[in-house]
Amino acid sequence: MADPTSKTVLITGATGYIGRRLTHRLLDAGDCRVRLLVRNRNKVQVAIAGQVDIREGSTFDAASLTAALEGVDCAFYLIHSMGEGEDYRRLDRESAENFRRACIAAGVRRIVYLGGLGKKESASTHLLSRIETGEVLSAEPEKVQTIWLRAGVIIGSGSASFEIIRNLAQKLPLMITPRWVRTRTQPIAIADVLSYLQHSADLEVAGNLVVDIGGEALRFQDMIVQAGAAMGLKRVILPVPVLSPRLSSYWLIFFTPVPYKIASALVEGLKSETILQNDHAARYYPQVRPLNFSQAVAAAELDLAHNQVVSRWCDSSALRVCDIRDYDDPAGAVLRDVRVVPFARGERQQDVFRCACRLGGKFGWSRYTVLWRLRGLLDKVAGGYGLNRGRRAPDSLRVGDAIDFWKVVDIREDKRLLLYAQMKVPGQAWLEFDVQPQQLVQTAHFLPRGLLGRLYWYSVLPLHNLVFQDLAEAVVKGARQPQG
Template structure:
């Protein structure tokens, strides 16, 4: 206990997001730190870590929980942003950053470490400008607390939004008519390098505020696409034209990538502006870190995908619908249901049935009527939803908060229950529940309609539900035999 009191306590916010999950895994191996996480829902933390780590529930908008989380902290990571969450996301980001900074000062935190985006105020997009404002707010009181502000452009790693866009476009389109912004310059950086910078900044011997721009070689988005294609062994041709507006470009992205419209629109706006390193502080203060070339970061990301080792994804904790899964983890209020009960008739084992349930979706598909699921996914993408091609992080494993096509895992009881909440565009709330019992599988589609349109939506799909849901429940039980010898 005495040794623990000598250790520095490090707080990570955004610990269930893309960068946060990976930073937690990296820092938990450092014995000199006591690691503390501030999360909205502790159940979204990896199950293996819940009992091994100091986890505080709350948010930057709840000052009481924020005081509790920051009490006794030496260094605090701020890995929060509200990109695409609502029309007032910029105001929310400002309030969040102000609250965090002020409570850090009040509780005696020594250092804030923030990861923002590259760009300059003059031509920054609305979302990049919000990231810049967040950095300015966090570092607005240099006499009272130190802030180390990292600024990164395109982050490349398995599961990152930028990498998913590049990978999907390269793999699906041999010839691309592209907008002019593909020639915009940026300096991409591998996610492993980003984590190294963040980790090294905890013990950095520097007293004043610091802005550190990080990135590798200077490339255009077109050059990144061409180099990524070569790494994948593909030959691709890009033809930039001036007629694709940002609006059309966003639809172009959502049709061929897992990215929903709001996020695609924000990314396209950002890609119109150059995101180039403006200082050499990464070399001056972190000379031991050598950014990997772009090709190497793509190879590393592809290896993780091929080996089913994707630790986090861009949609893990996005500020989109059902980000806080606690709000959606119970379907008791639903008034419309489709219930399918499939008895075990051929010696099926409940454990294997549950494994079959957890293997649904993504590249594994949805059995006999998979084409209907894909049609529904395409319709969802067209109206700005996630669609089916968001896929899944792992081909065999699910965890709380995982994205699964246009669903989100909101409850998971190993060997017993999987509850999915729909993130598709529907006039109401929808869930799909699998209850694995000793002698049967009970599959229930729950729906809470919103007004007359919600009821019309449900009843118009009843004929399709009869075939699709009936087949799904039966096929899950039948497919469980493939797991018997594993």
């Protein structure tokens, strides 16, 4: 544990892609007390829960925000939206305003914010919201100091940008692409982002500071070609002027794990250059020597090879993902498909549970995986996550993890696994594995939305009879195999 006399830092967005990794970085350094502000404490990894001070709440709950900031020296603001609803820009500004005021009232010395590169006059709507958030946080420098880091494409295992680039490089030897692939940006390794964040807590500087961070300037097509080369693959890219941003977004969702919302935000962001506007990173952080793009790709690939993916882009990519507490109880469902499979050959309860926890990703969904993939393709077309989102790690799960188009909303070791559907359906759906001492009870729960929801449920019942019975039997059968 850190010295009890050391400073206290608060991390918001602590269960997101950057927040999870920053938490680990600060704990490893051991020179501060780490406090997390989260919507649901169950999303904090069990392995570190005892090492951090967990406070439940949000930037829209004044009481919880005040309590979380009490005694804090430096607060990391890692909250942003990917466009959840039409009013997300206003909500982003309101969130930042609430946070700045609460920091001032609590006597917080410094706010550290991670935003995006770009000029306000040419920024996409998503990047403009990031810029506006930084402006709000920085609005009262005489009362609280703000260090505003600005990054472009972040390259690391589990980042949305890296997974897009990696999938394109792996799957398409020849790409006919839109003109925006020639737009320049300055990618940065996730390890370097964390270094800048970590050093920002103690940086000796007066007043507010905006710090643009990134490596060498590259076009998006350069990144795909270099990523392919790092994997031993030669890739050819032919930009054409006829692909609109909407078509480009659909092109991305068919070949990468990201849904339409994230793909469209990326495409919009790449329509204008995101290049460093200052040299403050080199001037104020001389100890950070950024990796080049090829090195960043190699580091990400190494993490994947060793299953060391601490976080993924889908950990907290939207408000609906964060508020898993609202989705961890299917008691209100009115339609259910229940499958009971006894342990006919003496399978152990813990082995059946572990087999259930291996579903999805590369392991698939048993004999009818092709039907699941077809459902995933339809979901992608409808703007959902689809089946190729995969999972963070092949052999471990935690609350908040993604499994293809499902989200883990409850885990009770050797007993229960509850998945919430993030596919496009006219209602809400769950898939529950209740592992009892002598049998597996697998239940698909569905809360339909109006008549359309009921029609949907009954129209897919014939497929349920195939896929759900097969899935339950496969989980029990898999428990007989050695767990590798």
